[in-house]
Amino acid sequence: MSSSNNLEGQSSLKEELTEKLKEQKVVVDELSNLKKGRKVYIQQRNSNIFFLADRSRTLGSYKKELDDMKRLLQDV
Template identity: 65%
Template structure:
């Protein structure tokens, strides 16, 4: 017996799936950022970009790393809530 209901989905299910895929992509990107920051040498400089701008400012590496980890944790939490 084959199931003919496999293609039927709720109207909001596809939207939730697309949102979940987008969030998963952002989580992967954030993991890479955290890994890159974690592996920098101590004397390397880190710059952060101003929102909605092309201006970068010198930032503290430890603060930037902790902020990125926090963002990653929040994204993972949101992903589980979906």
């Protein structure tokens, strides 16, 4: 792979990560602002099936994922 292609690949990866990071921030904000009694459902991977989930656990999981994405973006 040439240097030019490698830079384009990194740029594309960085743009994709930035977009996913924005989406993740929205999810965390939405979960953070839900009223306490609201139900949260998560979608099973590769399926159209949703399962009832614990709001605080789900929020913690998405926050961890957001932190991981931030670290990954800094490394790129």
